[in-house]
Amino acid sequence: MFVELNNLLNTTPDRAEQGKLTLLCDAKTDGSFLVHHFLSFYLKANCKVCFVALIQSFSHYSIVGQKLGVSLTMARERGQLVFLEGLKSAVDVVFQAQKEPHPLQFLREANAGNLKPLFEFVREALKPIDSGEARWTYPVLLVDDLSVLLSLGMGAVAVLDFIHYCRATVCWELKGNVVVLVHDSGDAEDEENDILLNGLSHQSHLILRAEGLATGFCRDVHGQLRILWRRPSQPTVHRDQSFTYQYKIQDKSVSFFAKGMSPAVL
Amino acid sequence: ELPAPLLDDKCKKEFDEDVYNHKTPESNIKMKIAWRYQLLPKMEQIGPVSSSRFGHYYDASKRMPQELIEASNWHGFFLPEKISSTLKVEPCSLTPGYTKLLQFIQNIIYEEGFDGSNPQKKQRNILRIGIQNLGSPLWGDDICCAENGGNSHSLTKFLYVLRGLLRTSLSACIITMPTHLIQNKAIIARVTTLSDIVVGLESFIGSERETNPLYKDYHGLIHIRQIPRLNNLICDESDVKDLAFKLKRKLFTIERLHLPPDLSDTVSRSSKMDLAESAKRLGPGCGMMAGGKKHLDF
Numbered sequence: 001m002f003v004e005l006n007n008l009l010n011t012t013p014d015r016a017e018q019g020k021l022t023l024l025c026d027a028k029t030d031g032s033f034l035v036h037h038f039l040s041f042y043l044k045a046n047c048k049v050c051f052v053a054l055i056q057s058f059s060h061y062s063i064v065g066q067k068l069g070v071s072l073t074m075a076r077e078r079g080q081l082v083f084l085e086g087l088k089s090a091v092d093v094v095f096q097a098q099k100e101p102h103p104l105q106f107l108r109e110a111n112a113g114n115l116k117p118l119f120e121f122v123r124e125a126l127k128p129i130d131s132g133e134a135r136w137t138y139p140v141l142l143v144d145d146l147s148v149l150l151s152l153g154m155g156a157v158a159v160l161d162f163i164h165y166c167r168a169t170v171c172w173e174l175k176g177n178v179v180v181l182v183h184d185s186g187d188a189e190d191e192e193n194d195i196l197l198n199g200l201s202h203q204s205h206l207i208l209r210a211e212g213l214a215t216g217f218c219r220d221v222h223g224q225l226r227i228l229w230r231r232p233s234q235p236t237v238h239r240d241q242s243f244t245y246q247y248k249i250q251d252k253s254v255s256f257f258a259k260g261m262s263p264a265v266l
Numbered sequence: 267e268l269p270a271p272l273l274d275d276k277c278k279k280e281f282d283e284d285v286y287n288h289k290t291p292e293s294n295i296k297m298k299i300a301w302r303y304q305l306l307p308k309m310e311q312i313g314p315v316s317s318s319r320f321g322h323y324y325d326a327s328k329r330m331p332q333e334l335i336e337a338s339n340w341h342g343f344f345l346p347e348k349i350s351s352t353l354k355v356e357p358c359s360l361t362p363g364y365t366k367l368l369q370f371i372q373n374i375i376y377e378e379g380f381d382g383s384n385p386q387k388k389q390r391n392i393l394r395i396g397i398q399n400l401g402s403p404l405w406g407d408d409i410c411c412a413e414n415g416g417n418s419h420s421l422t423k424f425l426y427v428l429r430g431l432l433r434t435s436l437s438a439c440i441i442t443m444p445t446h447l448i449q450n451k452a453i454i455a456r457v458t459t460l461s462d463i464v465v466g467l468e469s470f471i472g473s474e475r476e477t478n479p480l481y482k483d484y485h486g487l488i489h490i491r492q493i494p495r496l497n498n499l500i501c502d503e504s505d506v507k508d509l510a511f512k513l514k515r516k517l518f519t520i521e522r523l524h525l526p527p528d529l530s531d532t533v534s535r536s537s538k539m540d541l542a543e544s545a546k547r548l549g550p551g552c553g554m555m556a557g558g559k560k561h562l563d564f
Binding site: 030032033036055056057059060063064067086087088089090091094095107108109110111112147148150151152153183185187188189190191192193216217219249250251252254 | 359368369372419422423425426427429430431433434451452454455456459460495496497498499500501503505507
């Protein structure tokens with residue numbers, strides 16, 4: 001996790017809020033550093049984490065996780081991390097008939113209507129174990145990334161339904177958190193993606209939006225992060241708070257600074 | 267129709283001489299220009315320096331000898347030949363062409379041990395896959411013909427499963443795609459997200475740039491649209507964004523695009539404006555210039 005980002009979000013692994021939906025979004029840049037942040041943050045917070053990793057392999061997250069001080073292999077072995085490796089599973093599902101329902105079953109079907117098997121997988125992964133003592137603090141669902149589901153033939157409504165069910169179970173019933181990444185396709189006229197992004201924006205408590213700089217590439221400032229706090233359950237009384245920072249990604253950390261205050265410029 | 271590789275030493279010498287001739291004799295004279303530019307490298311060449319040979323070289327005017335092809339271990343897939351075959355294929359929702367191609371690739375990966383299932387006894391190697399014109403009607407896909415065809419998810423699903431195959435085996439794949447034929451911008455955005463490296467080639471042939479003096483030495487532009495961050499938070503992004511390529515008989519070069527020095531006394535105003543106009547279109551980073559050609563003074 002990035003300590004500077006924790007400071008900006010006014011949170012630490014020990015005292016993070018529960019029952020929240022966080023939306024990560026990237027526009028004209030790569031926002032995956034935010035996924036690595038939250039993965040390591042919640043593992044350090046001793047949460048039970050279900051990671052639906054659709055776009056990269058386990059070893060990719062594992063190697064970056066090591067740089068950030070967490071071992072995904074060990075977390076998986078001790079039962080703290082349930083990792084769905086989408087790419088590997090897709091190969092299994094497409095080339096072999098599966099006996100039991102598979103979370104990515106929809107890849108075999110021409111007109112899959114919903115993501116129910118995937119939700120069942122998440123629910124099973126995060127359900128509390130009735131062994132008496134609570135090993136983990138609270139459950140967390142992390143998805144990287146939801147836009148891939150649209151590329152695989154699911155409609156935006158089906159994906160929104162899936163998140164709705166996950167929120168009901170993880171956030172409301174189990175008092176845990178959900179963190180998802182959606183790309184902002186900008187002017188690519190991707191209607192389904194826009195519906196998904198807008199729908200999730202309305203439901204989220206916190207939106208982190210990584211944007212490329214409007215002026216193009218810069219060696220010392222990789223992008224801009226907009227942090228938007230929302231209170232979806234208390235409409236309009238308190239205005240949504242929004243902050244913008246610029247950032248530079250380094251080998252093991254990300255540094256944040258106010259706009260125009262990059263160390264390279266000062 | 268593969269080009270002949272340059273294998274023997276005679277060709278190597280010829281190539282090395284070719285490249286050395288680029289170095290002008292004045293390269294050792296200190297340039298007496300504005301002090302600001304004195305320390306900048308002269309005409310930065312992208313890629314390895316001329317003294318090292320990197321990669322493979324071909325002669326585009328000759329064909330690869332048949333003996334060489336037959337001696338190599340390669341597998342070809344031509345869809346019209348396979349479409350009626352009884353290759354056993356699991357049902358899935360892709361177009362039949364893509365389904366067969368995936369099955370074909372997966373078979374080779376499994377049979378030849380690239381996924382670790384049959385340990386490769388001989389020297390370990392990487393399976394190199396090349397797919398041409400993906401998305402074109404030759405693959406049974408209609409995204410080049412219709413804006414919202416019935417198979418709109420076939421291509422992206424194919425790419426996803428292919429990505430899965432590549433990630434779980436010792437293989438690498440290069441794909442060419444005629445994106446100028448795809449009208450649906452959303453598909454191109456999705457294809458980009460599903461890929462690791464994305465490079466765009468823009469040819470000058472048939473465009474107004476063909477006659478532009480700025481581009482006279484080159485055949486087209488190269489756009490590096492995406493590079494991956496694999497196993498890392500950072501990626502090695504270059505700050506050179508204006509690249510042009512030229513294809514010669516024995517060499518494909520990529521160079522940094524630069525405005526040639528304006529040396530002539532008699533160069534006319536209008537040609538200067540043309541250069542500036544095309545420089546405006548080089549990259550999205552360049553700021554908007556005031557409209558009206560007559561107002562440009564530089």
